[in-house]
Amino acid sequence: MFVLLALALVAVVPVLLDALALGPVGTVLAQVLRWTLLVAVHRRRCAVRRVLHASVGRERVCTGMTDRSADTRGPHTSPAGTASPDTTLVSDAIVARLRDWGVRRVFGYAGDGIDPLLAAFRRAGGDPALVTARHEEMTAFMASGHAKVTGEVGVCLSTQGPGAIHLLAGLYDAKLDRKPVVAIVGQVVSTALGSGYLQEVDLHTLFKDACGQYVQTVVSPEQLPHALDNAFRTALDTATPTCLIVPHDVQQARTSDVTPHEHAMVPSSTALSRPHVVPRRADLDRAVEVLTAGSRPAVLVGQGAYGAEAELLEVVELLGAGVTASLLGKPVLDESLPFHSGVMGHLGTTASAELMGRCDTLLVVGSNDPWTEFYPAPGQARTVQIDIAGRNIGTKAPVEVGLTGDARDTLAALRDRLADRGTAPGRRWRAEVEGAVRGWREVREQRAAEPAGSAGVLNPQAVVHALSAELPADALVSVDVGSCTYWYARFVALPPGVRGHVSGTLASMGCAMPTALAGKLDRTDRPVVVLAGDGAMQMNGLSELITVARHWREWEDPRFVVLVLHNGDLSEVSWEQREVEGDPRYPTSQEVPAFPYARYAELLDLGAARIDSADAIAPAWRAALAADRPFLVEAVIDPDTPLLAPAQPAGKVEQMLAGLDQEPGGGPAADQLHRQRDQEVG
Ligand SMILES: Cc1ncc(C[n+]2csc(CCOP(=O)(O)OP(=O)(O)O)c2C)c(N)n1
Ligand SMILES: [Mg+2]
Numbered sequence: 001m002f003v004l005l006a007l008a009l010v011a012v013v014p015v016l017l018d019a020l021a022l023g024p025v026g027t028v029l030a031q032v033l034r035w036t037l038l039v040a041v042h043r044r045r046c047a048v049r050r051v052l053h054a055s056v057g058r059e060r061v062c063t064g065m066t067d068r069s070a071d072t073r074g075p076h077t078s079p080a081g082t083a084s085p086d087t088t089l090v091s092d093a094i095v096a097r098l099r100d101w102g103v104r105r106v107f108g109y110a111g112d113g114i115d116p117l118l119a120a121f122r123r124a125g126g127d128p129a130l131v132t133a134r135h136e137e138m139t140a141f142m143a144s145g146h147a148k149v150t151g152e153v154g155v156c157l158s159t160q161g162p163g164a165i166h167l168l169a170g171l172y173d174a175k176l177d178r179k180p181v182v183a184i185v186g187q188v189v190s191t192a193l194g195s196g197y198l199q200e201v202d203l204h205t206l207f208k209d210a211c212g213q214y215v216q217t218v219v220s221p222e223q224l225p226h227a228l229d230n231a232f233r234t235a236l237d238t239a240t241p242t243c244l245i246v247p248h249d250v251q252q253a254r255t256s257d258v259t260p261h262e263h264a265m266v267p268s269s270t271a272l273s274r275p276h277v278v279p280r281r282a283d284l285d286r287a288v289e290v291l292t293a294g295s296r297p298a299v300l301v302g303q304g305a306y307g308a309e310a311e312l313l314e315v316v317e318l319l320g321a322g323v324t325a326s327l328l329g330k331p332v333l334d335e336s337l338p339f340h341s342g343v344m345g346h347l348g349t350t351a352s353a354e355l356m357g358r359c360d361t362l363l364v365v366g367s368n369d370p371w372t373e374f375y376p377a378p379g380q381a382r383t384v385q386i387d388i389a390g391r392n393i394g395t396k397a398p399v400e401v402g403l404t405g406d407a408r409d410t411l412a413a414l415r416d417r418l419a420d421r422g423t424a425p426g427r428r429w430r431a432e433v434e435g436a437v438r439g440w441r442e443v444r445e446q447r448a449a450e451p452a453g454s455a456g457v458l459n460p461q462a463v464v465h466a467l468s469a470e471l472p473a474d475a476l477v478s479v480d481v482g483s484c485t486y487w488y489a490r491f492v493a494l495p496p497g498v499r500g501h502v503s504g505t506l507a508s509m510g511c512a513m514p515t516a517l518a519g520k521l522d523r524t525d526r527p528v529v530v531l532a533g534d535g536a537m538q539m540n541g542l543s544e545l546i547t548v549a550r551h552w553r554e555w556e557d558p559r560f561v562v563l564v565l566h567n568g569d570l571s572e573v574s575w576e577q578r579e580v581e582g583d584p585r586y587p588t589s590q591e592v593p594a595f596p597y598a599r600y601a602e603l604l605d606l607g608a609a610r611i612d613s614a615d616a617i618a619p620a621w622r623a624a625l626a627a628d629r630p631f632l633v634e635a636v637i638d639p640d641t642p643l644l645a646p647a648q649p650a651g652k653v654e655q656m657l658a659g660l661d662q663e664p665g666g667g668p669a670a671d672q673l674h675r676q677r678d679q680e681v682g
Contacts, residue, residue: 090221091120091251094184095128097228100270103128103155105146105521106184107139109166111159113186113199116251128155131521134543136163138514140170140183144241145515147179148501149476150522153235154181160188160248161199164206169508171210171241176505177303177328178368178389180235183211187247190219207243214242221255226268233272239389277388279403279410287384287401288417294361294382296429297321300344303328303504304366304387304407311411312365318418320425322359322433324352326369327489328504334496338434343489345371346645350680351440353647355433364399366407368392370505386410443679444490450675452638453668456612460484460565460637461491463617464531467563468493470621474526476519477501480512480541482533482572484565486643492531509536513544513562520560521551527559527625534592535570542600548630549604560630561621564597567639575643578659579652585663601632612636640669644676653677 088096094117098106106128110118121130133139136158143154154174158167164185174181185207188197207215214234216227231242259267279287291297297319305312309332316323316339323333324344335342341351348371356362356376364385375397376383385393386403393402403410448465452458464487471477471492477500479488485502494500501519503511516530532541545562552558569592574585598608607627609620611634624631642656656673660666 088255088257089116089120089251090218090224090246090253090255091116092123093221093224093255093257094228094246094251095120095124097225097270098128098155099124101153101229101232103153105129105131106155106157107131107133107142107146107518108157109133109136109139109159109163111163111186113160113163113188113248114157114184114246114251116248117157117184117186117246130157133514133517133547135540136166137169137510138540138544138547140167140181141173141508141511141514142170142518143181143183144170144174144177144179145478145501145511145518146522147174147181148177148515149499149519152180153232154179154518155184156181157184158186159199160186160203161201164201164203168206168210169506169510170514171207171243173503173506173508173511174241175210177503178239179241180239181241182231182235183207183241183243185243185245186251187217187245189249190247191249193247203243203245207245211241211243213238213240215245216243217245217247218250219247221250221253222259222265224255225259226266229268229270232270236272236274275406276409277405278413279386279405283401283403284410284413284417287403287414288421290382290384290400291319291361291363291414292418292421292423294359295426296359297361297363297425298355298359298376298381299323300356300362300364300367300369301325301329301332302365302367302369303332305329305332305411306366306407308365308408308411309333311408311415314415315363315411315418318415318425319361319363320427320430321361321363322355322430322436324348324355326367326504327485327502328369329367330489331494331499335493338437339430341433341437342440345369345374345489347486347489347643348374348646349440349490350443350646351433351436354436354439357647358432362397364397365411368396368505370396372396446679447676448491450672451614453640453672454638457567457636457638458612458614458617460567460635460641461487462614463563463565463611463635463637464488465491466617466621467491467529467531470618470625471495471498471529472527472625473498476516476523476526476528478512478516478519478528478530480530480532480536481507481509482536482565482570483567483575483641483643484531484533484563486572488531509533510540512536513541513548516560517544517547517551520555524555525557527557528561529625530560530562532562532564533571534564534566534568534595534597537564537597538592538595542595542597545601545604545606545630545632549606552606552630558629559625559627561624561627562601562630562632564632564634565637566597566634567637568592568594569639571639571641572643574639575656578656579643579645580655582655582658583662584659584666597634598632601630601634605629607631608634610634610636640672642669642673642676644673644680646680 139156143156146154188200218227231244235242259265299321323340330343341355342349344352359381362381362383383399384401385399387393390404448462473495479502501515512530512532516528520528570590574590577583598610601608611620620633660670
């Protein structure tokens, strides 16, 4: 009633004063009266809202014409959630708590569902920094990439509804590659929840699987510290993504730093340390029995072996084993070692297939590689597996001794036991492994040296192979999903210490650019190289090139090299249509529309080169890695280069040939397939 009356006066008073014809004095009087009434209305509304929210146990902040306090107040949260009697907004408390968890960067995309949180980031003045992408999916991939590159928790931020939905692929990437990520997601105002409101999505159900270890909606300010801490604790402790949902009104609510010591109030802290888990002695003894019983040992190295390189090599030497790596484990050991057969699996090397096909003992270290048919056949090899997550043990191959433990400590314990035995491994097996490795390296050179199947296009193996000679010793490599993953696995020799990042288990296209960006933002002083197909570039890489163009001038070292393998085809899947189904490539589903990648990069004021002749390959890499800005190399490549898995049964190859046989113009690809097969056998 008061409000209505006041509003009526606001409308009527200026008219009355005008009628009195008081001139300029009247105008000023009218304005003063009008603003006084408006302020009174606003104050009255705030008071009413406070009463309403207090009745549901929550105080909502009223900002506006006269109440600017919420906009200027800084956060006051202390690490242990104690001390200051002052109050602050939940949004500021979230940002402060992120800082307490050591978060330096949050990858986010705006939406009104998180406006209070965005304002809190603004008030935080860049600590932590908010980094935007061009799509929420990219922010989640950046968070996953940040976790992959740094070992820290990656954090992404999105609005309710559509923004939340967009996060999923990146969160699953983290889940499947076992990386800690926290997603902070807005939700519609809690008074509207359950009404089918604008952008209302059942976020618990949406994130139930991706963030299955912890999804929580913050319904009251008092809940915030422990809910956020639980999201971080759980992400770190289970190496998975977790999700914190914060309705819009809760973001705006006031909260206190003090957790009352009373019933239903839950204090929380950010203290957390990682354990060193070592298996039981008896299990280590049994593992040594198994590992020394055979005469043809092999070691499969996964990403879990990072940090245990020295111990790993000692165990390999004491066993006289041959080595192979999962795709995620490729960077762990120097692949130029004479007994390192390279990556295993469908995209792996002939030497790895030989090693896995002939070994009688297998030690798996920190790998959960999914290519089960490339492991030793059932009954062929007695197997020991080390993994920090007991739930991974025995999930991909039959295991006799499972050692749940930290790779470094467990390997050190195995090393000590093996050394105590004092038995020297036989040399014959090692010599056979080294022979197979030399054989693969010859095949690799032959394949890289081959001309492409048609004129005017490049052999993609040659393009990627040439990177090895140019790759800086401090680079970071980020690889997309497509034929480039195969060429990375087989042809890129990473300098020791250089890490390559992939979507190893979700195998999601579109992973390379956001991971590379996360890596670059973490260390702007080191060069980054991205390998991506044209399909992946069109899926999201072109958009994220805009992010590169936006940021590169802030980087200490501006080198950010993007190789686009331009083949006009979703070629990995075209080859799968042939190999798995015996079908011809289906042009309608497989064609990638032509696009001028290099010219587009130039439009963004980046460096670029389009190459389609073999003698341009090495100069293009050199130019890209010497450029004073990000550089895109558009390599026009042959879509007919087969993605032949190593040591395939004849039936598989026949199926590929049957597919090609049904394709007009399938001849050159079939010729290349025959040649690859001959190289492998001969
Ligand atoms: C998000 C997503 N969609 C689809 C796929 C299936 N897929 C795997 S590789 C691939 C083709 C990639 O094409 P492109 O990026 O052009 O690389 P190319 O294999 O042609 O070198 C597709 C469609 C996938 N892995 N991820
Ligand atoms: Mg392609």
